[in-house]
Amino acid sequence: MGKHKTPMLDELENGPWPSFVSDIKQQVEKGKHILKDAPDDLLGVLEMSYEDKVTHWKHGGIVGVFGYGGGIIGRYCDQPQQFPGVAHFHTVRVNQPSSKYYTTKFLRELCDLWDRHGSGLTNMHGSTGDIVFLGTTTDHLEPLFYDMTHELNQDLGGSGSNLRTPECCLGMSRCEFACYDSQEACHQMTNAYQEELHRPAFPYKFKFKFDACPNGCVASIARSDMSVIGTWRDDIRINQEAVKAYVGGELKPNAGAHSSRDWGKFDIIAEVINLCPTNCMCWDGSKLEINNAECVRCMHCLNVMPRALRIGEDRGASILFGAKAPILEGAQMSTLTVPFMKMEPPFDELKELIEKVWDWWMEEGKNRERLGELIQRKSMQEFLRVIELEPDPRMVDEPRSNPYIFWKEEEVEGGWTRDIEVYRTKHPR
Amino acid sequence: MPYDPSNPLQDRITDIGPKYFREFFPPVIEKNFGKWVYHEILEPGVLVHVAESGDEIYTVRVGGARLMSVELLREMAEIADKYCGGYLRFTTRNNIEFLVSDKAKVKPLVDDLKSRKFDGGSYKFPVGGTGSGITNIVHTQGWAHCHTPAIDASGVVKAVMDSLFDEFGSMRMPAPVRVSLACCLNMCGAVHCSDIAILGIHRKPPMIDGEWIDKLCELPLAIAACPTAAIKPAKTASGLKALEVNAERCMFCGNCYTMCAAMPLADEVGSGIAILVGGKLSNRISKPKFSKVVIPFIPNEPPRWPSTVDAVKKIVDVYAKDARKYERLGDWAERIGWERFFEKTEIPFTHHLIDDYRFAYTTWRQSTQFKF
Numbered sequence A: 001m002g003k004h005k006t007p008m009l010d011e012l013e014n015g016p017w018p019s020f021v022s023d024i025k026q027q028v029e030k031g032k033h034i035l036k037d038a039p040d041d042l043l044g045v046l047e048m049s050y051e052d053k054v055t056h057w058k059h060g061g062i063v064g065v066f067g068y069g070g071g072i073i074g075r076y077c078d079q080p081q082q083f084p085g086v087a088h089f090h091t092v093r094v095n096q097p098s099s100k101y102y103t104t105k106f107l108r109e110l111c112d113l114w115d116r117h118g119s120g121l122t123n124m125h126g127s128t129g130d131i132v133f134l135g136t137t138t139d140h141l142e143p144l145f146y147d148m149t150h151e152l153n154q155d156l157g158g159s160g161s162n163l164r165t166p167e168c169c170l171g172m173s174r175c176e177f178a179c180y181d182s183q184e185a186c187h188q189m190t191n192a193y194q195e196e197l198h199r200p201a202f203p204y205k206f207k208f209k210f211d212a213c214p215n216g217c218v219a220s221i222a223r224s225d226m227s228v229i230g231t232w233r234d235d236i237r238i239n240q241e242a243v244k245a246y247v248g249g250e251l252k253p254n255a256g257a258h259s260s261r262d263w264g265k266f267d268i269i270a271e272v273i274n275l276c277p278t279n280c281m282c283w284d285g286s287k288l289e290i291n292n293a294e295c296v297r298c299m300h301c302l303n304v305m306p307r308a309l310r311i312g313e314d315r316g317a318s319i320l321f322g323a324k325a326p327i328l329e330g331a332q333m334s335t336l337t338v339p340f341m342k343m344e345p346p347f348d349e350l351k352e353l354i355e356k357v358w359d360w361w362m363e364e365g366k367n368r369e370r371l372g373e374l375i376q377r378k379s380m381q382e383f384l385r386v387i388e389l390e391p392d393p394r395m396v397d398e399p400r401s402n403p404y405i406f407w408k409e410e411e412v413e414g415g416w417t418r419d420i421e422v423y424r425t426k427h428p429r
Numbered sequence B: 001m002p003y004d005p006s007n008p009l010q011d012r013i014t015d016i017g018p019k020y021f022r023e024f025f026p027p028v029i030e031k032n033f034g035k036w037v038y039h040e041i042l043e044p045g046v047l048v049h050v051a052e053s054g055d056e057i058y059t060v061r062v063g064g065a066r067l068m069s070v071e072l073l074r075e076m077a078e079i080a081d082k083y084c085g086g087y088l089r090f091t092t093r094n095n096i097e098f099l100v101s102d103k104a105k106v107k108p109l110v111d112d113l114k115s116r117k118f119d120g121g122s123y124k125f126p127v128g129g130t131g132s133g134i135t136n137i138v139h140t141q142g143w144a145h146c147h148t149p150a151i152d153a154s155g156v157v158k159a160v161m162d163s164l165f166d167e168f169g170s171m172r173m174p175a176p177v178r179v180s181l182a183c184c185l186n187m188c189g190a191v192h193c194s195d196i197a198i199l200g201i202h203r204k205p206p207m208i209d210g211e212w213i214d215k216l217c218e219l220p221l222a223i224a225a226c227p228t229a230a231i232k233p234a235k236t237a238s239g240l241k242a243l244e245v246n247a248e249r250c251m252f253c254g255n256c257y258t259m260c261a262a263m264p265l266a267d268e269v270g271s272g273i274a275i276l277v278g279g280k281l282s283n284r285i286s287k288p289k290f291s292k293v294v295i296p297f298i299p300n301e302p303p304r305w306p307s308t309v310d311a312v313k314k315i316v317d318v319y320a321k322d323a324r325k326y327e328r329l330g331d332w333a334e335r336i337g338w339e340r341f342f343e344k345t346e347i348p349f350t351h352h353l354i355d356d357y358r359f360a361y362t363t364w365r366q367s368t369q370f371k372f
């Protein structure tokens, strides 16, 4: 049994959902990890926080490995005497494979590595995507990194004011909606920008995420400074026989996603035609028609009838910039910037765009200013100029309503230099 | 040769990045990559994907606590060896997916997963998280590892998932409900765009560690960190350089503490939970939406946070009963109007919910259209 009394945490062993407390306790008892006291003392300090209702981690902590400016989050307990096992409790971010497929062999190698150098506790995975090794001491960091690179051929992820670990949806590996290879794009961008990922050189953090369609299974539009979201620009492919099979009840709407409740018989008019946000669909009782020119590719009809409707064949991605959490200037989602770009390896056009954006932000961005805030401060127009894109009505939800319009001097005939005396010859004081 | 501390740069390998994902594909996935035709949810937690070639891959999705031990990871590896040829993956919401190529093994796998429990009695691998149900809660570090939280993460998530457990293993919501949690408003995760979001907030301004602040902090950085310009330079009684917080202007975001260790603000009774609802990030039917604050404060109540659990449950129940098929929580609230949302959920509307940050005006009602 553990060495600390944890009556409150013990309560969290009850109930059906997997209990992190039970799991940590099993690591205390069975684990072969080197930092013997760490899981036990983690429970101890967590119990203390449950009593005090305040965290017991000291502010900040700067640790790392030679050659890199990030990848490890330093952490020290503010009660080291009572909980020596977590006096140092640093987190190591390990760059996960695109969309998190593993073989058991590799998973075990990771476990063995972490047993030799840490607490035996992990986060699978951090919200940015990394495999998170939770809790080790400073003297283990270099040996851990050495073994990880030499034995596993595996690198750290990002932290600090740099490119963070990119992440993607599972894309073409197991989804019929994928409009480009989000995994390959994610992998290639991660490798192309290793320097930017490991050595902080930016005003603040920067994230890439890759969704292969507008369903957004990796939430790129909300959680990345650059969101690459797959789409198509030709027609939705319709299999009329399969549409009839949905109408006839042989196929389950939305692949059966609502099947635990009786929503009545599938009604194509109510569930598809009338919910289309642009009203561009039509069903006459035997044939489904889509006015594709008016479709905004919201995915609804494809999601409801995946066996009847398929994405088009002229595929690529939309690129949006600027999402961020509220600090400092308020939360933002990414703004549509490039409506359509082809997405074929080696993704040269995308790289060119990324580098233009970085050049500008690295030059103009203030300390700890996210890209989305810089665009707000300097204007969307300025952003478009530096990345050399023409303005397009697709980039706005609506045109401005205030008339406080800036004009460039060269746009106005005669320029701005005027002589009041000339004016006075026609308009006496 | 192991690492040599006397010569740290010898044999150093850097910039190799992640492993190539294709090394980890099951053969069926490798063969049918990019050639999937359709999928079906066979039952809660079980999917089948069918390729042009006619090949099938079955996926069994199980809940994960995200914070997990290597012992548990090894148990997953054992299961994946037995049923899945040694292949598994993790999802973007931290569930685990066992990938089965042999249809005959699906049922034995599901039965096996459902039978495994921790000593304390909770399921190790509950099957579910698909379709229109409630899947895993994306969450953060909390009191287990971070210095800026207002609440714990793992504990609150466990308490809420226990109460929503039946919805994880079924698909009877009008649309998927995404619940997320962040323990401070840095929002490491998806809190600002989730159907239901649990957010740690403070309600007391930071304290100033006057004797230390100039030694520990770059004072201009702390001043620049404040969204409401509540911080200005000051001197302590003993003449040291320090900072001063105008308490009237501070809204307790904690960003100054992120920048400056001498400005802690967490508090036993001051800190707690705000609930936001109505965000989404798919483009399905309606555009992505931010979540909106509907409950400004619930106290921290470890270990099971009963008031928070009740509030979430109540919102879920009312939504499930009232919303139309395919309607996300935010779509529903906007259709019926926020005044109806508060009436139906019986949540009191207080002054804290009216926006007063910068362009707040756009969130007030410039119209005579409202419901009594």
Ligand code: HEM
Pocket (backbone or CB within 6 Å): A073, A093, A125, A126, A127, A128, A129, A130, A132, A157, A165, A207, A223, A325, A327, B141, B145, B146, B147, B148, B186, B187, B188, B189, B190, B258
């Ligand atoms: C102070 C200590 C902090 C800790 C311990 C912390 C911890 C973390 C961790 C572990 C992750 C997941 C990382 C991964 O998967 O690799 C994360 C993600 C994130 N952090 Fe923090 N964080 C801190 C500060 C901040 C600050 C100051 C901000 C913003 C101002 C922030 C915003 C975020 C966001 C938005 C994400 C999620 C990004 C995504 O969804 O991909 N964090 N944080």
Ligand code: HEM
Pocket (backbone or CB within 6 Å): none
């Ligand atoms: C050179 C500057 C401006 C001129 C010559 C001008 C002229 C006029 C005229 C001729 C009207 C119609 C009056 C009527 O219906 O009898 C009007 C109405 C109005 N103006 Fe201006 N205006 C100017 C600037 C502004 C500015 C700067 C504002 C506000 C910022 C403004 C706000 C309004 C409003 C609110 C109305 C009433 C509109 C309504 O009846 O709905 N004006 N203005």
Ligand code: HEM
Pocket (backbone or CB within 6 Å): A215, A216, A217, A218, A219, A303, B039, B047, B090, B091, B092, B093, B094, B095, B175, B176, B178, B190, B193, B194, B195, B280, B281, B282, B283, B284, B328
């Ligand atoms: C067959 C399986 C799946 C289907 C059909 C599916 C479908 C979708 C759809 C349609 C959305 C957007 C829903 C909406 O906003 O209306 C969505 C969102 C999302 N999906 Fe999936 N999904 C599946 C599996 C997964 C898995 C396995 C994961 C992660 C492990 C995942 C993660 C997400 C995330 C993170 C979002 C956005 C979540 C949010 O709104 O907070 N999905 N998915």
Ligand code: HEM
Pocket (backbone or CB within 6 Å): A099, A168, A169, A170, A171, A174, A175, A176, A177, A215, A217, A218, A254, A257, A302, A303, A304, A306, B039, B090, B091, B092, B093, B094, B095, B129, B130, B131, B132, B135, B136, B176
């Ligand atoms: C209404 C339709 C859909 C809904 C509501 C939905 C919902 C979700 C949800 C909730 C997840 C996260 C699951 C979790 O981790 O617990 C998810 C993930 C995922 N969905 Fe969907 N989904 C929908 C349609 C689809 C479709 C049609 C596909 C593919 C054809 C798909 C492919 C995926 C994939 C591949 C993931 C895993 C993403 C990852 O882990 O990286 N989804 N979906």
Ligand code: SF4
Pocket (backbone or CB within 6 Å): A169, A170, A171, A175, A176, A177, A178, A179, A211, A212, A213, A214, A215, A216, A217, A218
């Ligand atoms: S974002 Fe689209 S393509 Fe990617 S997994 Fe989700 S539904 Fe499939």
Ligand code: SF4
Pocket (backbone or CB within 6 Å): A275, A276, A277, A278, A279, A280, A281, A290, A294, A295, A296, A297, A298, A299, A300, A301, A302, B285
């Ligand atoms: S994808 Fe959306 S906009 Fe396009 S036809 Fe289908 S429902 Fe309508």
Ligand code: SF4
Pocket (backbone or CB within 6 Å): B140, B141, B142, B146, B147, B148, B149, B150, B182, B183, B184, B185, B186, B187, B188
């Ligand atoms: S949300 Fe805040 S408290 Fe929680 S892990 Fe992120 S920075 Fe720390």
Ligand code: SF4
Pocket (backbone or CB within 6 Å): B205, B206, B225, B226, B227, B228, B229, B230, B231, B245, B249, B250, B251, B252, B253, B254, B255, B256, B257, B265
């Ligand atoms: S807590 Fe936030 S609002 Fe208050 S002084 Fe600090 S930075 Fe400013």
